[in-house]
Amino acid sequence: MHISILSLGLLATQVLGHGLITKPWPRTPGALSLAACGPTVTNNIKGDNTSHVEGLPEAAMTDAKYNAAECNLWLCRGLQLEESAKANVIAYTPGQKVSMSVKISIKHHGTANVSIISTKTNKIIGDELLYWDKYADERLPAMPANNTQFDVVIPTTLGSQCANAGDCVLQWWWYGTAARQTYESCVDFTVAPTMPMLEKRFEA
Numbered sequence: 001m002h003i004s005i006l007s008l009g010l011l012a013t014q015v016l017g018h019g020l021i022t023k024p025w026p027r028t029p030g031a032l033s034l035a036a037c038g039p040t041v042t043n044n045i046k047g048d049n050t051s052h053v054e055g056l057p058e059a060a061m062t063d064a065k066y067n068a069a070e071c072n073l074w075l076c077r078g079l080q081l082e083e084s085a086k087a088n089v090i091a092y093t094p095g096q097k098v099s100m101s102v103k104i105s106i107k108h109h110g111t112a113n114v115s116i117i118s119t120k121t122n123k124i125i126g127d128e129l130l131y132w133d134k135y136a137d138e139r140l141p142a143m144p145a146n147n148t149q150f151d152v153v154i155p156t157t158l159g160s161q162c163a164n165a166g167d168c169v170l171q172w173w174w175y176g177t178a179a180r181q182t183y184e185s186c187v188d189f190t191v192a193p194t195m196p197m198l199e200k201r202f203e204a
């Protein structure tokens with residue numbers, strides 16, 4: 001049995017994992033995540049699905065199966081859209097309101113956002129949908145309701161950028177400033193392209 005100092009460190013931080021999206025159903029580990037990230041990352045997330053990113057890239061490097069570029073731990077914690085999940089990817093319409101829930105098991109004051117990310121570039125499409133300048137503040141007597149329950153509105157300007165399953169994710173991102181811990185959780189969705197030419201014709 002091999003217990004390296006790194007994996008012991010990882011076990012210690014696992015106890016401290018703290019957040020993920022619970023509604024809509026987020027990405028979870030499976031065969032594709034394992035192929036891209038290797039067992040160190042997927043076992044970490046299976047062990048605690050609220051775990052943070054810090055420490056994972058270093059721990060994963062010792063893993064022959066880890067492909068940093070394919071895994072991309074700074075997008076959805078490396079979780080990929082699994083084949084078995086493709087049938088359940090949600091089709092949204094432009095302008096649709098989406099209710100989201102997040103589970104926070106331990107608080108760390110910081111900032112958070114929800115945005116639509118292009119998975120090819122790992123860049124935000126448009127503006128952040130939501131931003132909290134104060135989030136998960138353990139110094140408050142109670143957590144504001146909107147830290148764990150909130151709505152986002154699907155933009156009407158996506159065009160065909162999120163037409164196919166896996167093109168885009170709705171990513172919740174929380175950074176605990178003093179804890180220096182990053183939490184990422186992603187929902188897969190599609191938005192069918194609108195037909196601007198057709199709309200113009202009707203307007204004329």
Ligand SMILES: *[C@@H]1O[C@H](CO)[C@@H](O)[C@H](O)[C@H]1NC(C)=O
Pocket residue numbers: 021022025026027028049
């Ligand atoms: C995360 O883990 C909890 C506790 O093990 C489990 O109940 C929940 O279904 C998991 N959620 C996801 C998205 O994996």
Ligand SMILES: *[C@@H]1O[C@H](CO)[C@@H](O)[C@H](O)[C@H]1NC(C)=O
Pocket residue numbers: 111112113115117124171173174175
């Ligand atoms: C917001 O999200 C992006 C990734 O989508 C991240 O790079 C950025 O640091 C986040 N900002 C905050 C304050 O959470």
Ligand SMILES: *[C@@H]1O[C@H](CO)[C@@H](O)[C@H](O)[C@H]1NC(C)=O
Pocket residue numbers: 130131132144146147150
């Ligand atoms: C969350 O609620 C607080 C008030 O408790 C408000 O100041 C803040 O703008 C809200 N943030 C978001 C992102 O809805």
Ligand SMILES: [Cu+2]
Pocket residue numbers: 016017018106108179181
């Ligand atoms: Cu922590």
